[in-house]
Amino acid sequence: MGHMRVSCCAIVVLFLQLARAFYVPGYSIKSYADDESIPLFVNKVFSDNTQIQHAYSELPFVCNPSGRPRPGTGLISGSNVALNLGEVLRGDRIMVSGYELAMGKDEEARYLCSQTIDRAALRNAIKIVKNGYVAEWIVDNLPGATSFVSVDKERKYYAAGFKMGYEDVSLDTGLPRYFLNNHVTIVIRHRRAPGKDGEHGRRVIVGFEVYAKSIEAENRDSSGLPTNLHNVRTGLELTMKQNSTNATTMDRNEEQAPIPDEFNFSDDGATLTIPYTYSVYFREDESIEWSNRWDLYFVNQDDSSKIHWLAIINSIIISGLLTIVVAVIFTRTIRGDIKGYKDGLEDGKLRPLKLGKIRSPRRSGEKGGLLEKVDSEMADDANSDDEIPEDITGWKLVHGDVFRQPAHGKLLAPLVGSGMQLVFMAVGLVALSCLGILNPSFRGGFVSVGMALFLIAGLCSGYFSARIYKTFGGSQWKHNAVVTATLFPGLLFATTFVLNLFVWAQASSTAIPLSTLIALVALWLLVQIPLVYAGSWYGFVRGGAYSHPIKANVIPRQIPQQAWHGRKVQAILLAGLVPFAVIFIELLFVFRSVFQDKSGYYYVFGFLAVISTILILAVMETTVIAVYIQLCSENYHWWWQSFFLGGASSIWIFAYCIYYYFYHLHITGYVSTGLFFAYSFLACVVYGLLTGTIGFLAAYAFVRRIYGAIKVD
Structure with a gap:
């Protein structure tokens, strides 16, 4: 209780500081x-x-x-x-x-x-x-x-x-x-x-x-x-x-x-x-x-509003095409597969198809549902006629491994939790900006309010991290809570502190004062960690693990050799191109506002909100399509891959930062160059963590949905 009181007091102090500079257009008028x-x-x-x-x-x-x-x-x-x-x-x-x-x-x-x-x-x-x-x-x-x-x-x-x-x-x-x-x-x-x-x-x-x-x-x-x-x-x-x-x-x-x-x-x-x-x-x-x-x-x-509308039209076209592909996957391919299974079940048998020698199937312990019955029939037929049922191909072959716990899953859970924290913060900032609460005359408001939202979102971070951690079989939720509260903020603080040393040496006003650094550490210790801890407790004890429609088999299935476009690096780079194409035009305006315009302000948040919404849809749909293709290739290692697929566009954004530096900026000096690339890298890490989390959750929902529809109790 003492820690909670201290946390509440710290939050009140932070909001009082924000209220000092709070500004509402058309209301806070000073006359002379x-x-x-x-x-x-x-x-x-x-x-x-x-x-x-x-x-x-x-x-x-x-x-x-x-x-x-x-x-x-x-x-x-x-x-x-x-x-x-x-x-x-x-x-x-x-x-x-x-x-x-x-x-x-x-x-x-x-x-x-x-x-x-x-x-x-x-x-x-x-x-x-x-x-x-x-x-x-x-x-x-x-x-x-x-x-x-x-x-x-x-x-x-x-x-x-x-x-x-x-x-x-x-x-x-x-x-x-x-x-x-x-x-x-x-x-x-x-x-x-x-x-x-x-x-x-x-x-x-x-x-x-x-x-x-x-x-x-x-x-x-x-x-x-x-x-x-x-x-x-x-x-x-x-x-x-x-x-x-x-x-x-x-x-x-x-x-x-x-x-x-x-x-x-x-x-x-x-x-x-x-x-x-x-x-x-x-x-x-x-x-x-x-x-x-x-x-x-x-x-x-x-x-340049016409160009903004062009960006929106471009994004809508790309997102529309992705939506059509996802709709086809759901309505024709997957639903057709499921319907075929149910029809075969009603006939009392599944139609076999001669495929020659197949890979050795494996038997599991306790099984249940239609796919388990199919797997048993495959094993019996493989020993006799080398036949497998007609529709048992692609993503259906890996049903016994698709929910297998991923390697280093206890690291993936804190990353997803931190990503949800960033999602909450980003949505809040864009919404407040569209409402006009965050505007240029609220000097420093974007960063201050973003920090407040990030701290409050510690509850979401702990909740999602704990549930995913428990789903992966973890039992030490307190340790996971500490890792979640430390992993991303620690990386951000450590990098900023090192960069701050170089800025201090230049006697720059950009250098963060020691008192501010101490205040940030205090906010982390007194607000961030307790909120993540509380969210973790609720997620682990009350929320519990996510349920899966099919249990994983004991023996892992052998993964066949993948096509060039299905390999990890190639798939990640290709998947990242689509969301990058969605935001590319609007990214030009953001970069120009931040690095070139003397105003230093980005003002058209209405366009940014529309582009951000389309971006989220594009990330979700691209990840779902890529994961479906991966499962059809009998590769069931989709957990980490979905996270990387969702955040893949951050790689292209960082590549664009390099291009922008050499062809649009005139930055001189080793310190300034190092600061530009370091802060650009941090921004891309934040973006990648955010979109990677969105991609992971979309893929997780997709996989549970399709295999849950196949399962018959």
Whole structure:
């Protein structure tokens, strides 16, 4: 009871943390009065060229927090914002910035600070600019965006973030030069607030745009502002030859040469002063509803709706063909076989067919049902006329072995249990996303809610694992419960911890803090294990083993040589192609959203839900067809094979990840490359475990159904 109380308390704490960031579109509206302070938060910098992210506030060349309070907000510049679990895991590090914004108050030019950096900070700044990093700021839960116009110039859309700088090539030397964006123009789009707030003149924010510019350090007035903000001749080049109080101590050749790629400098005390300024403009925009203010971030996904429908049509066609094949197997082949047996039974005998010398049949101990009678007749006829009944071929020959316990079945049970846990989590996430509860403004919500669903699903994991474990003859259900609660989470945690060491070495915000790692271990010990234990007890004691219509014979039957397409590896690869073809087109959008789009969000969950449903059907039908073909080849080792057949498409997805890396991404660096492939592999393992479980359960139900229909008590 004590453990259960601790588990309940841990779950309550987790959900309270989720509730802090909970958001419902059209309900959680923040409105502002004129001249009311609007806090601007800085988050992180990220790039398409690397998997390493950095906290914006920790960059050595940006302005330090001012420490000034924000009136009316209760916030102080430089204070950190509490994050939920999902935000921490995705690398968010949100801090109140020193930028001061007031509703409706324009600022043509305002000085922020001047940051003096040494050579080490200069190397860091060049690395950030060279790798194409963009910064993410937040106002009213909207990420700062760069505005673009579609190709037909009819629609406007946003790309989250703004560039930290740009690279140019020197006309004199032909070598690269790097410029830092040290001025930002902030555009806040607003409209009248709905309801009573609007009647009192309050406004809501419907757009947050940031336009970055690089302005030289010279030609500034006494307040640090550039003399001409709109006609900038040169940008702020990241080199010590400009604006350095110690430039006279530098070697002349070093003064003229740009910084090489290896950034191999000696620390001679030289510095570079970077002035930061900003402009703020408020623009009324009644064309954007507050509830639709995120739509501009997803114009590209909306424009590709025709391709989404093409993906759905393609998936429906493939699934329809599979359904027809399965229907034929059930209605014509299997049902015809069963009908033939029953007709033969009514005649009092089975029609024999001359087949010559057959393989030695085996006798079992206690038998029952029609197939056992047939097996006995086969044995008698084999000793005399070398005849077997006409319809005793294919899958019917292995009736005495099809429910034989598989090798390493006590490992298969925890895998299936973990797969059911993932199925529960995935279905919950897709359903909540389709309902709009999980949306982009619920920052980190997808991961946080997914973690909560995964923990709760420990009950399902323990239940199914225990029942299958008992079906395979296991008796130590407590040991099985521990293995189930440890196998997949342990693999996931161990891999993440090792990868985290490399990310820590890069001083990246993606590195999971030690406190978060301890919290995850606590959730595993106090929530996951007790729930799996409870589910295992109920499944083993109350649920019991699954019943089989036919008992397994004592002596295993010899399996004939299989055709090339029926061998394990070939069958798995061929079976995996079909589900992969179902999701291939939609996979393009998911990959582009995760790895290429600056928004980093996948928004069209309605299409994903349809594709996921068709995918599940395709996995089930493909596995059933493949297992039926295998049984017809007199191969009764279908337990593990059905699991691998269901998860086979994960192999093709990982192969597509490799293709996508080389032909679509521009990731550089060994650490970033290792992170990409490691996390891609983990994602494919999760997907394979999920679909493998679905395939196993579909095949299990299919086998029990066909052999249960044959059995006669």
